[in-house]
């Protein structure tokens with residue numbers, strides 16, 4: 076499968092090898108050329124070789140010794156000579172001046188050394204997501220990521236009913252259960268034969284029909300990619316999640332993720348791929364305190380402007396306004412879901428989601444949220460973006 080092409084520029088032998096292993100290990104990018112010296116002029120053969128490789132990304136190692144000046148000048152030169160390529164600087168975080176200089180010289184990312192595959196993967200995803208926005212490649216699938224501020228705030232209830240509302244209004248919707256122990260199947264009263272681990276284990280031979288065979292169909296047409304029914308012993312890697320979501324957005328118009336209370340590199344990465352991250356909190360101190368921490372964690376990798384607060388089990392608290400909740404969580408409010416314990420808990424027990432009880436206040440509330448999230452894409456058809464270049 077075609078991937079992002081990467082050129083590595085590093086004078087240190089070991090660092091060149093490490094970076095190549097890490098890049099190729101992301102499985103969304105491939106090293107196409109390696110340079111052992113920094114280019115110093117546009118006419119330099121090193122510059123010409125990098126240009127000939129026509130990479131999506133040039134990764135420049137910035138050493139901590141006296142050579143950092145040469146490396147920074149190389150960043151500037153490569154940025155000028157390869158305006159279509161993104162420059163990633165790899166260096167130490169202990170030298171703020173070097174970071175500032177690298178970014179001024181045109182680096183798109185400054186990635187800490189020692190680097191991990193996850194760091195690189197997150198940077199590649201950010202790059203592709205940004206490019207896809209600029210290019211406006213036309214209709215594409217959207218991911219809505221639902222995450223709890225704190226366990227039990229209602230992520231599963233909101234993800235399940237939002238997915239049903241999207242399916243009812245637009246069709247072609249999938250619900251993906253990323254929770255460590257998946258509850259979405261119980262909410263929908265379906266019995267999955269396969270789950271997300273089966274899908275990620277078979278990525279190497281995945282096509283549309285195989286993907287569909289891992290999904291469990293709910294009676295209204297919603298397709299569920301179920302979570303594990305026993306705590307998963309072998310977690311899919313972050314790279315596998317990226318590939319899986321690439322498939323999903325090419326296949327479905329809307330993909331709702333129930334992330335519940337999972338907070339790890341993989342879920343943060345999926346949040347990075349999402350159109351909107353719905354942070355579910357209740358109006359109590361502990362939950363809003365947690366919301367602020369979760370938004371900080373997710374925001375570290377560039378999700379901040381896509382984060383929205385959903386206040387679940389909403390009730391008016393005298394002396395505490397919605398603006399107070401927004402300020403406490405540090406996220407803009409998008410929706411309120413009323414506190415209807417009997418309706419919601421009995422619907423979960425019966426496996427009959429509240430969305431199925433049309434004309435009720437709570438069903439209208441979820442339809443409204445679906446409408447709010449899709450109001451600019453009435454004519455959106457199926458996904459067309461890909462993390463991978465098409466050749």
Ligand SMILES: Nc1ncnc2c1ncn2[C@@H]1O[C@H](COP(=O)(O)OP(=O)(O)OP(=O)(O)O)[C@@H](O)[C@H]1O
Pocket residue numbers: 223225226227228229230231232233254258335336387388389412413414415416417419420421423
């Ligand atoms: N709007 C609501 N009004 C009243 N009760 C609610 C509401 N939404 C959810 N609940 C209740 O909160 C409980 C937890 O809901 P849910 O399973 O959706 O939470 P969760 O955040 O996904 O939990 P977990 O952290 O275990 O993944 C359920 O028993 C449900 O009845």
Ligand SMILES: [Mg+2]
Pocket residue numbers: 230231232254258335336
């Ligand atoms: Mg849950």
